[in-house]
Every structure is written in C-alpha cells, then in structure tokens.
Ligand code: AMP
Ligand code: MN
Ligand code: MN
C-alpha cells in the first residue's frame with residue numbers, strides 16, 4: 001500500500017494561460033502533494049526511535065506534516081521541531097490516556113500549546129499516575145509469579161514515561177512469554193493482572209485539558225476498544241457533548257469496512273476526520289510510518305482546521 005492521505009493543491013482544470021501564469025511549484029508534483037501522519041510515537045513514550053530519527057524517517061517517506069503524539073508526554077516535541085527544520089511541518093501533539101465508563105480511551109490532542117500551564121499540570125499529573133500504575137502492575141505481576149518487573153521496566157523505559165510495552169519487553173526478554181502479543185494476552189491486556197486503568201482522569205477532564213491549551217481533541221483508534229455499535233455511539237454522544245472535535249477515521253492499515261463504519265460515525269456526529277499510522281517501531285507486524293488506508297472522500301479533514 002502506497003502512502004495515502006494526501007491532498008492536492010492542483011486545480012482540476014487548467015488552461016494554457018494557467019501554465020504560463022502559475023508559480024514554479026505548480027510544475028513540481030512533490031511540492032503540490034501533502035502527506036499527513038497525525039499519530040506517531042517516539043522513544044519519549046513507547047516508540048523505538050528518538051524524535052529526530054522519527055523526523056528523518058518521516059522526511060524520507062515524503063511526509064509533509066507529522067504530529068508527534070507520545071503517550072502523556074510532550075518531552076519529544078522540541079527535538080522533533082529542531083530536526084524538522086523547514087522541510088517538514090511538526091504538529092505539536094500528545095496522546096492522553098483517559099477513562100470513560102470503565103473503558104480506557106485514548107484522546108489525541110493536536111496543535112496543543114505545550115507551554116500552556118494547564119497542559120503542563122496535566123502532563124505532570126498523568127506521569128505521576130503512570131509511575132504509580134507501573135508500581136501496581138509490578139506488584140500484581142509478582143503475585144502471579146513474575147519477579148523483578150519493577151527493576152526491569154526502569155531499565156527499558158530509561159527516561160521515557162513507563163507504559164505496558166516496557167513490561168511486555170521485560171516479559172519477552174526474561175522468557176516468561178515469547179512475544180509482545182502473548183505478553184498482552186496473558187498478563188497485560190484487558191482483564192489481565194497488568195490491566196490497570198482506574199488511575200486515568202475521565203474523558204471530560206482530558207478533553208478540557210486539550211481545549212484549554214488551544215488543541216484539537218481527537219478520539220483515537222475508535223475500533224480498538226472492542227465496542228458494539230451502540231456503545232461506540234454512546235461514547236461519541238458523550239465525546240461531542242464535552243467538546244471533542246474529531247474522530248480518527250483511519251488508524252493504520254485498517255479494514256475498509258472499519259473505515260466505512262467510522263466515516264459514517266464522523267458524519268453522524270459532525271466530527272472532523274483525522275488519520276495516522278500510530279507508528280511505534282520499524283519491523284514486521286508493526287504499522288509503518290506514513291502508510292495507512294485512504295481517507296474516504298467526503299470527510300472533513302482535521303488539517304483544514306490547523307492554524
Ligand atoms: P499503556 O499506555 O501503558 O496503557 O500501554 C498501551 C500501549 O501498549 C499501546 O499504546 C500500544 O503501544 C501497546 N499495546 C496495546 N495492546 C497491545 C498488544 N496486544 N500488542 C502489542 N502492543 C500493544
Ligand atoms: Mn503505544
Ligand atoms: Mn492509543
């Protein structure tokens with residue numbers, strides 16, 4: 001699948017007059033095409049690449065607008081901006097963990113002001129929650145016979161905010177499981193000992209954090225919550241009522257039936273449409289950077305609202 005999600009600046013019809021009067025970039029197809037990836041991770045949370053390595057990869061893939069949306073941190077944004085220079089537009093982003101009716105829900109904030117006092121306080125609070133949650137996860141794992149997880153995740157997370165993928169790495173490297181998927185299936189996924197989400201703020205608070213720091217609130221990867229149609233629509237009703245702006249209609253390489261369903265949901269709730277790879281790492285079985293299913297025509301793209 002080739003990179004998608006572009007928007008052409010080219011007008012549909014040209015006259016001979018256009019060819020003589022339009023600026024030189026008119027003739028350069030690359031400069032006329034935008035490719036957006038509005039959901040990505042770096043090593044500041046659970047991604048593999050440093051922010052600058054991520055930016056270099058984005059440039060090499062022809063991405064023109066990249067949102068760095070690390071989990072509950074803005075620590076990578078300055079480095080990403082510096083590495084981007086004038087060749088690539090960085091959208092300041094974050095992916096907040098939140099809670100809605102007992103479900104862990106991710107809300108992406110795009111074009112947030114990272115200097116906003118509200119945002120800074122929110123990030124500090126979430127990081128404290130992540131720290132306490134990691135301790136609790138380690139204790140629960142110990143109860144089911146897994147030793148040393150707390151020390152293990154310190155080693156893997158280094159300076160990053162601690163997340164379940166760091167636990168998964170520990171479980172794989174110590175041989176308790178043989179893959180990330182198995183780590184989530186047995187120990188970290190929904191309903192398992194390491195699934196702790198009660199620590200997160202409710203969805204309304206999180207949307208308010210994003211709104212008050214000037215950002216656009218996007219409900220991330222709606223198909224990953226395993227909800228029925230009725231439950232998803234209930235979530236969307238609440239999301240709109242509390243001031244949410246957009247729905248991630250396309251998350252990575254997804255089934256076209258999922259895209260159709262989410263396109264309809266965005267229409268039904270008059271939500272803007274966002275798209276992104278949710279890139280974490282290179283390698284087989286991971287979502288590649290800048291490559292995701294096409295955005296359906298007729299969506300109202302979130303980037304039209306970027307300032
Ligand atoms: P956390 O933010 O600590 O709740 O961890 C959630 C992260 O774990 C997600 O953002 C994914 O990167 C990763 N993740 C969740 N489920 C799986 C899975 N089944 N296999 C691999 N990684 C997963
Ligand atoms: Mn992640
Ligand atoms: Mn997520």
Ligand code: MN
Pocket residue numbers: 039040041095278
């Ligand atoms: Mn993500």
